[in-house]
Amino acid sequence: MHQPEHLKNAGLKSTVPRLKVLSLFESGQERHMSAEDVYKLLLASGDDVGLATVYRVLTQFEQAGLLVRHYFEGGKSVFELNQGKHHDHIVCLQCGRVEEFYDTAIEARQEKVAADRGFSIRDHALHIYADCTKKQCPHKV
């Protein structure tokens, strides 16, 4: 096991709830999860962690740089493991599937747009909402 190290390095002491949340993300079974998603998946697997703790831990992990938070439409934040490389998202309006992409041209153009207007970019979010045209889309999971 190496999770305890991750937490230590992040300056967080290694507690049971934190280890459970972290390994859920590291399990890879679901890459983008809301607090509610995490809470329910943990309950389902027999590990019960308080909902308040889930929220707290997700925020701490975000601050520690272990997770990245996204604000998609629909109100609830979604988290994913921080794998170091920035990327943007396409969300399927039919099935909710989230696909990741990174486009150098778009990234470069954003810098130019900002610079031209006297801004220095801190962060950005590009969310494309679309319909899968492929059969892989279960249209309403």
Added chain:
Amino acid sequence: MHQPEHLKNAGLKSTVPRLKVLSLFESGQERHMSAEDVYKLLLASGDDVGLATVYRVLTQFEQAGLLVRHYFEGGKSVFELNQGKHHDHIVCLQCGRVEEFYDTAIEARQEKVAADRGFSIRDHALHIYADCTKKQCPHKV
């Protein structure tokens, strides 16, 4: 006055609250406003409209295509007059100022990214969060 026509054309009957909300947006004093912003500005100008009505009217105007809704970070939706041409936003993290832009290259690249992955775009939102480097930024209004 031409607001009543706008409402008629949108299939909405011309009521006092709807006219007040519409003319607030048309006054141009503030381009991007949340429901709370609208509610408070109307109260401040002596026109009292119920908060529930403000929410209802904003949603109806959005559906009618009179307003466009944006989901910036921070939870609350923001509305602006629909001037027909799509654009994206740069938000200053210091003063909250919102600047608009439209970049053909970015728009085109998004289409390509989506098409390459078998998606057909319905909508998208590109939010750049940045700091104004110019003096015009009041750094905390």
Added chain:
DNA sequence: ATCGCAAATGAGAACGATTATCATTTGCAT
């Protein structure tokens, strides 16, 4: 102008996501 009535309004309750409170438990350095 008056009527009639469906549509709209507004006060307040309800809601869903998130945060705050605080008594109890736990990790961990000694």
Added chain:
DNA sequence: ATGCAAATGATAATCGTTCTCATTTGCGAT
């Protein structure tokens, strides 16, 4: 094993938004 700051979890509180429902209003037909 002990002590204690830090973390947890049940619950209350908060925030933005939507719902409910009794009252009011816009407006087409008289």
